[in-house]
Amino acid sequence: MRWFALAALLVGVALAIVTCERSAPRAEVTFSSADVFTLDAQRMSYMQDLRVARAILEGLCTVDPDTNEPRPGVASSWEVAPDGRTWTFHLRDDARWTTGEPVTSDDFRQSWRRLLLPDTAADYSALLFGIRGAEEFFAWRTNALAARSAQGQTDWESARALWDESLDRFDSLVGLRAPDPKTLVVELEAPTPYWADLCAFPTLSPIHQPTLKRFERLDPVSGRMGYEPGWTKPGTLVTNGPLRLVSWQYKRGMRLERNPTYHTPHAVECESVSILPIEDANTAVLAYESGALDWVSDLTADFRADLAAAARKWLDRHRVAYDALIARGLGVDAALAALPAPEPSLGERNDVHALSAFGTDFWSFNCRPNLSDGSVNPFADKRVRRAFALAVDKVALTTQVTRLSEPVATTLVPRGSIPGYESPTGLTHDVERARRELASAGWIDRDKDGLVENELGEPFPVVDMLYMTGNPRVKNIAIALAAMWRDALGVPCELRGKDGKFAKEDLRQGNFMVARGGWYGDYADPTTFLDLSKTGNGNNDRAFSNQEFDSLLDQAAAELDPSARMALLTRAERLLVEDEMPILPLCQYVTLYMYDPSKIHGLSRHPRLSQPLWRLHRVGADPVESSP
Amino acid sequence: MTTLVVRRLLQVPLVVASVLVITFALIWLIPGNPMEQEGRRPPPEIERAMAAQYQLDSPAAFLGAYAARVSGVGWVLGWNDRPFDLGPSMRHPDWTVNEIIAAGFPVSATIGLGAILIALVIGTLAGLVGGLRPGSWADGATQSVALVGISLPSFVVGSLALVLVCAKWRLLPVAGWGSPSHAILPMIVLSLPFAAYISRLLRFGLAEQMTTDHLRTARAKGLSRSQAAWRHALKNALLPVLSYIGPATAAAMTGSFVVEKVFAVPGLGRHFVEGVLGKDITLVMGIVLVYATMLVVLNLVVDVLYAWVDPRIDLAGGATTTG
Numbered sequence: 001m002r003w004f005a006l007a008a009l010l011v012g013v014a015l016a017i018v019t020c021e022r023s024a025p026r027a028e029v030t031f032s033s034a035d036v037f038t039l040d041a042q043r044m045s046y047m048q049d050l051r052v053a054r055a056i057l058e059g060l061c062t063v064d065p066d067t068n069e070p071r072p073g074v075a076s077s078w079e080v081a082p083d084g085r086t087w088t089f090h091l092r093d094d095a096r097w098t099t100g101e102p103v104t105s106d107d108f109r110q111s112w113r114r115l116l117l118p119d120t121a122a123d124y125s126a127l128l129f130g131i132r133g134a135e136e137f138f139a140w141r142t143n144a145l146a147a148r149s150a151q152g153q154t155d156w157e158s159a160r161a162l163w164d165e166s167l168d169r170f171d172s173l174v175g176l177r178a179p180d181p182k183t184l185v186v187e188l189e190a191p192t193p194y195w196a197d198l199c200a201f202p203t204l205s206p207i208h209q210p211t212l213k214r215f216e217r218l219d220p221v222s223g224r225m226g227y228e229p230g231w232t233k234p235g236t237l238v239t240n241g242p243l244r245l246v247s248w249q250y251k252r253g254m255r256l257e258r259n260p261t262y263h264t265p266h267a268v269e270c271e272s273v274s275i276l277p278i279e280d281a282n283t284a285v286l287a288y289e290s291g292a293l294d295w296v297s298d299l300t301a302d303f304r305a306d307l308a309a310a311a312r313k314w315l316d317r318h319r320v321a322y323d324a325l326i327a328r329g330l331g332v333d334a335a336l337a338a339l340p341a342p343e344p345s346l347g348e349r350n351d352v353h354a355l356s357a358f359g360t361d362f363w364s365f366n367c368r369p370n371l372s373d374g375s376v377n378p379f380a381d382k383r384v385r386r387a388f389a390l391a392v393d394k395v396a397l398t399t400q401v402t403r404l405s406e407p408v409a410t411t412l413v414p415r416g417s418i419p420g421y422e423s424p425t426g427l428t429h430d431v432e433r434a435r436r437e438l439a440s441a442g443w444i445d446r447d448k449d450g451l452v453e454n455e456l457g458e459p460f461p462v463v464d465m466l467y468m469t470g471n472p473r474v475k476n477i478a479i480a481l482a483a484m485w486r487d488a489l490g491v492p493c494e495l496r497g498k499d500g501k502f503a504k505e506d507l508r509q510g511n512f513m514v515a516r517g518g519w520y521g522d523y524a525d526p527t528t529f530l531d532l533s534k535t536g537n538g539n540n541d542r543a544f545s546n547q548e549f550d551s552l553l554d555q556a557a558a559e560l561d562p563s564a565r566m567a568l569l570t571r572a573e574r575l576l577v578e579d580e581m582p583i584l585p586l587c588q589y590v591t592l593y594m595y596d597p598s599k600i601h602g603l604s605r606h607p608r609l610s611q612p613l614w615r616l617h618r619v620g621a622d623p624v625e626s627s628p
Numbered sequence: 629m630t631t632l633v634v635r636r637l638l639q640v641p642l643v644v645a646s647v648l649v650i651t652f653a654l655i656w657l658i659p660g661n662p663m664e665q666e667g668r669r670p671p672p673e674i675e676r677a678m679a680a681q682y683q684l685d686s687p688a689a690f691l692g693a694y695a696a697r698v699s700g701v702g703w704v705l706g707w708n709d710r711p712f713d714l715g716p717s718m719r720h721p722d723w724t725v726n727e728i729i730a731a732g733f734p735v736s737a738t739i740g741l742g743a744i745l746i747a748l749v750i751g752t753l754a755g756l757v758g759g760l761r762p763g764s765w766a767d768g769a770t771q772s773v774a775l776v777g778i779s780l781p782s783f784v785v786g787s788l789a790l791v792l793v794c795a796k797w798r799l800l801p802v803a804g805w806g807s808p809s810h811a812i813l814p815m816i817v818l819s820l821p822f823a824a825y826i827s828r829l830l831r832f833g834l835a836e837q838m839t840t841d842h843l844r845t846a847r848a849k850g851l852s853r854s855q856a857a858w859r860h861a862l863k864n865a866l867l868p869v870l871s872y873i874g875p876a877t878a879a880a881m882t883g884s885f886v887v888e889k890v891f892a893v894p895g896l897g898r899h900f901v902e903g904v905l906g907k908d909i910t911l912v913m914g915i916v917l918v919y920a921t922m923l924v925v926l927n928l929v930v931d932v933l934y935a936w937v938d939p940r941i942d943l944a945g946g947a948t949t950t951g
Binding site: 035037038039040043118119121122123124125126138139142145221222224226229230232233249250251252253276277278279280282283284286287289290292500501502504505508519538539 | 658659660663668669670671672673674675676677678680681683693716719720721722723724727728731732787790791794795798801802803804805806889890891892894898899902905907
């Protein structure tokens with residue numbers, strides 16, 4: 001008994017020590033999000049990382065959160081040479097790091113060089129391949145490192161010598177110059193009208209070089225330049241954005257506060273935000289209900305369709321008043337906040353918001369002539385692909401299967417998401433035409449058994465439908481598609497659910513007939529979606545290859561006139577979604593937010609969903625309470 | 629006894645090293661690369677650069693460098709700056725595995741140990757109630773509750789507790805970590821299956837002991853039922869509980885993944901499962917190192933305790949003497 005009492009005492013003391021942390025006052029806005037992977041801007045690729053980077057770092061340009069048009073960031077202005085290839089950026093004088101030092105053009109040059117170096121192994125290195133000589137430099141350094149390893153060199157001196165040579169090589173090869181501390185000149189391989197938008201992408205943000213230097217470590221064995229973890233921690237990380245990092249604990253949370261050295265303090269409406277990584281979807285909802293969260297940034301609970309329906313019910317009841325408020329020029333949140341409160345007895349709520357995202361949910365058709373087992377692939381025939389696409393009732397999918405009423409998609413580029421781009425029509429639901437297309441490919445129900453056969457009497461092979469397990473929405477869509485294809489076309493379908501990494505491997509190997517896919521755009525240009533179908537693209541799981549399509553993209557890349565360029569891209573997409581059909585677009589992705597519009601202001605509804613954290617603020621008389 | 633303990637301690641590195649090699653082989657077989665994101669892959673040349681950065685292009689080179697770095701050999705030879713360096717997490721490159729474990733282990737250990745203590749209190753009480761009067765209504769009631777405790781999965785109990793205690797009655801905070809109030813509910817939820825099991829072990833052990841000859845003698849000499857149980861039956865009846873406590877403590881400290889996820893507690897279990905799903909090789913190996921060491925050591929502790937409680941057990945010789 002004495003032992004037990006002692007053990008209990010010890011655990012009690014340990015509990016008090018482990019759990020008690022210095023508690024900061026509750027942040028102005030607290031929200032849940034997937035955990036941030038890295039604050040190393042150049043190595044980022046996840047949405048939640050990029051969102052934080054936009055708040056704590058500022059690139060040459062920024063994008064307007066509501067219109068997504070490029071705006072001046074650290075660069076106050078820029079000029080493009082008449083050939084569309086040389087961009088000259090002028091940096092503002094008052095751009096400062098959190099240390100008070102000025103942000104210089106050389107900070108950008110070195111950060112972009114770091115993004116480009118294979119040593120950094122950045123997911124988004126290729127964003128810079130548009131700069132003259134950039135791809136060549138990447139390949140040169142990669143080969144030089146491989147050659148050094150092949151020679152068995154593992155000494156520090158040779159690693160250093162190669163590193164110094166690489167820096168010289170960068171200066172001579174790559175079209176990136178900083179003639180003075182406030183000017184950056186970028187020479188591109190081809191005219192790139194969306195270059196300003198790319199300059200706002202967080203991986204192109206500047207990194208404070210003196211801080212980075214302290215953590216740099218050249219590995220004598222591999223010859224690579226690496227960095228000790230630690231330079232991105234609070235207290236060490238130096239940034240230049242509207243907010244600054246105050247605390248960050250692995251999977252416990254992060255806190256950002258107003259950056260006093262930011263050049264335009266009045267643009268920052270937020271004093272502090274706190275990010276809690278709550279991974280369990282139901283727990284996030286409960287935390288919101290209990291008041292611990294102000295905003296659930298990705299509502300994924302299984303019952304979310306019901307929550308969204310409750311919000312639609314409320315809005316439908318006040319539709320006239322809402323439309324009138326919007327017509328008067330109010331923003332969506334302001335209009336929602338002005339409506340009468342929801343009636344819980346009617347099952348209504350006003351805090352669930354379905355926002356269209358800059359991404360398309362689709363299924364892929366395998367376009368290879370043969371399947372991985374060597375048999376003939378019926379989907380190599382575009383008439384079969386078109387038949388399968390025409391047989392899908394997308395409205396039924398979004399209203400009865402996912403029940404989230406996502407905008408139905410007939411194109412890959414989300415309709416209306418890119419200014420100046422006119423989307424093609426695409427194929428709509430038409431079962432009669434679907435059957436005709438399939439018959440023209442030779443698949444007809446010859447023996448009247450309800451299933452189609454070819455002229456040799458062989459039945460249509462069982463359609464192998466690959467999807468990733470773990471998300472009920474994906475599985476439900478797969479089941480519905482199988483039923484639609486069976487009923488409309490008379491083809492047998494079989495679902496094959498696999499864990500993410502394994503499914504990805506099958507996709508890479510082409511081991512599927514049709515497979516679930518999806519894509520989020522990175523920058524405001526149709527090519528962010530269309531490149532996916534280019535011959536040899538690393539994400540072209542379908543192995544789709546069409547000369548006319550590739551050539552249209554190449555022509556567009558060389559076209560100087562923006563509207564002619566967009567017209568070429570429209571033609572390319574029309575070829576894709578009306579004729580060739582390697583991809584079957586289902587709907588635009590929808591992200592569900594949970595927040596009370598009468599309490600939280602500043603969230604953007606633009607599909608890019610790059611939420612401006614520095615604009616978030618609390619409204620009304622609701623006082624900011626202290627956390628326990 | 630001392631020789632035994634020393635010998636068993638010397639085996640620890642061997643066992644742990646074998647477990648690590650097996651873990652490495654298994655996680656290596658998962659396709660894909662830890663740096664890639666769901667739904668997209670970078671151009672092939674960048675993918676190769678990613679693999680080369682962490683020596684993922686050669687398992688032998690990876691394992692060799694890892695062994696040198698972790699064992700401290702690399703430090704002695706001047707290859708590494710620090711000994712016992714588990715390296716950076718592959719998916720969370722801003723954190724070293726040492727940092728992640730240093731932050732996560734105390735959390736899991738606190739919840740796990742707290743849960744076992746709670747389980748001991750509840751389990752022993754319930755077991756005594758039933759064991760002293762087998763077949764009584766109290767016995768039936770406690771054992772039925774225990775059966776429910778064993779059968780209900782933690783995510784059901786956890787979610788239910790969250791809805792009622794945190795969201796509805798607002799007695800405790802819903803999620804997170806930072807004050808003792810955050811730890812209470814996860815501990816209780818985690819303790820329930822262990823408590824149920826302990827109560828059943830004790831109840832059956834005690835009921836059996838109560839029918840033995842020496843107990844009957846003790847009763848005949850005038851001891852009351854509870855006195856006899858307390859002085860002569862309980863110690864023997866506790867033996868199975870004791871042998872269960874070792875693995876149970878290890879299981880509570882390492883297997884609290886579900887509870888950690890439901891309550892958003894930043895413990896090691898959650899990091900481990902996410903590491904496996906994301907193929908975060910360094911993180912998974914680091915946590916396996918901790919888990920394996922802990923399991924081996926806890927088992928040793930239980931063996932020693934066992935010998936102490938029951939002198940008939942001779943650990944060193946392996947033979948059982950009658951006494």
